[in-house]
Amino acid sequence: MWLLIVGLVSIGLKYFEVGFFAGLAWWIVLLPFPAAMLWWAFADWSGYTARRAMERDDARKQARLDRQRDALGLTTRARGAARRKP
Secondary structure, three states: OHHHHHHHHHHHHHHOOOHHHHHOOHHHHOOHHHHHHHHHHHHHHHOHHHHHHHHHHHHHHHHHHHHHHHHHOOOHHHHHHHHOOO
């Protein structure tokens, strides 16, 4: 995603001829777009995308379970504190 943002910003700077970007060739300005395509291909090939999605789903599931346990009063802190002897 960052490569796309960098590409869009660099296109805007080149188009309006702002500073350093005014003297760059267009092919240099457009390089972040093929780099983004290569990154996405690598991320899909290596399983990075799926792994991140599974981690996000697991975190949401755990948060939902924690909220339900808190609502029922079954938190581990409450059980642990009740079992301790002073």
